[in-house]
Amino acid sequence: MQNLKWKAVLIVATVLICTFGIVGLPKSIDELKANWNNNIRLGLDLKGGSLLVLQVQVQDAFKSEANTQIERLKEEMGKQGIAYASMDHSEPKTLADADKIEIDVKGVPAEKTQAFRNIINDMMASWILTPLNSTDYKMTLKPTEALALKTDTVARSMTTIESRINGLGLAESSVQQRGGAGSEAEILVSLPGLDDPGRVKAILQTAAMLELYEVKDGPFNRQEDALAKNGGVLPLNTKLLRSVPRAGDQGSEGWYIVTRTPVITGRDLRDSKPAQDEFGKWETSFVLSQDAKGRFGRFTESNVGNRLAIVLDGQVRSAPTIQSRIEDQGRITGASSHQDASDLALVLRAGSLPAGIVYLQEQTVGPSLGADSIRQGLTAGLIGLIVVIVIMLVYYRASGINATVALILNAIILIGVLAYLKAVLTLPGIAGIILLIGMAVDSNVLIFERIREEMRAGKAALAAIDTGFSKAFLTIIDTHVATVVSCAFLFMFGTPAVRGFAVTLVIGLVANVFTSVFVSRALFQFEMAGKGVNPRLSIGI
Secondary structure, eight states: OHHHHHHHHHHHHHHHHHHHHHHOSOSSHHHHHHHHHHHSEEOHHHHOEEEEEEEEOHHHHHHHHHHHHHHHHHHHHHHTTOOOSEEEEOOOOSSTTGGGOEEEEEOOOGGGHHHHHHHHHHHOTTEEEEESSSSOEEEEEOHHHHHHHHHHHHHHHHHHHHHHHHHTTOTTOEEEEOOSTTOTTEEEEEEETOSOHHHHHHHHHOOOOEEEEEEEEEEESSHHHHHHHTTTSOOTTEEEEEEOOOTTOOOOOEEEEEESSOSEEGGGEEEEEEEEOTTSOEEEEEEEOHHHHHHHHHHHHHTTTSBEEEEETTEEEEOOBOOSOOOSEEEEOOOSSHHHHHHHHHHHHHOOOSSOEEEEEEEEEOHHHHHHHHHHHHHHHHHHHHHHHHHHHHHHTTHHHHHHHHHHHHHHHHHHHHHHTTOEEOHHHHHHHHHHHHHHHHHHHHHHHHHHHHHHTTOOHHHHHHHHHHHHHHHHHHHHHHHHHHHHHHHHHSOHHHHHHHHHHHHHHHHHHIIIIIIHHHHHHHHHHTSOSSOOOOSOO
């Protein structure tokens, strides 16, 4: 009897905890509805919103990696006194060409060949060195390293995009890689309840690739003017960047000639926030990391009087003159409003995307369609539940009440766990709940039939209950584990909607083991305890 009391306490406590997670402690009907809406998170297909498809421009990451390696190689060759005529990399234009990037080193003295090779072996083990002649060399990235860089670029892009979305308060969103051949660099972004798609898409598409370059010349009114001043050819190791006018300025765009390799990049940022200048105009200030602080300080100290271009996503936002040594702070001007400055600070804090992204597709679901899906899904589930309850009561008589109670508790536990985990309920998730009704009944049918077999064999009711549950337990575990494994694959490789189905189904399966095995058995024991020494069991024999 003591054992039954502990079972009763555990069952009641479980129900109360799950109920609290769903509706809290409401003091009115309105508060109950509000708690339900806050605790039960709806997916895009139920709440409405947008589904975006973005493509990561992986070639940008390969260019950045090549630039980094070139800078390291230049520094080390300078330390060892190894001269060279030029050092540059190819420019892959498409995703397919990204892993074919090459670094060309020309003019290495023949007598320094061995020293040059030693540097490559020590510092650039992921690159394959191929001599073209006695002084010129070509380096290509190893296939395994190229694949790792591509995978890492997509993964980091997903993490950064997710951080930006969460920074906007869209915590119910999901970001995942799109499956299928040829779409390895594509990302699916689900945004339930999105009320400002233009702003969010702009933030997602902003690569926020912050780079600070030394200005060699400019500004020029036209690109042709910059080329004409240099005889139609840009100086060695320089490139031409377009500038954008400040917000509110009437001036036209300009062009600057800058060094090919940036002094500082977005990876060197520690923090960023919106601010106002002395004229009240909004800007975005940033703080550099400890490592970049010394590097930037040395550069600005040796370049006092020269200009520094602050470049965001390939466009010069400002090009101030260096007045004195600058160590760890800077600012990006040109914000049109506080929101503009805040959005830029957000994407900089979340981290620069390792590569640019291109917006490919958008699918929008209206809230009215989602409400209709909820209504039809709940109607289908309610009809299915009523039919199942009626059949169980007719076929198994009083024992069918056990199955009914187990079904209701299963639903309460499932929804409660979804609320505590802040999981998102989708339309396929509702389908999973309806499917669980059948699976829960299946478990009870299996147990009840085992009990009936034992009673037909002549066993007493208590012995038949114990044996029936014991024999059915392993079968129930086997079937549930197999389904959980299938759900794991659905979660790893499915779309957001399919993942919602998998999550709901797994939670429901775990709850079903508890309700069909533990709760249902306890209910039988409670029933038998109140019927004296030789109880009878109504199970529809």
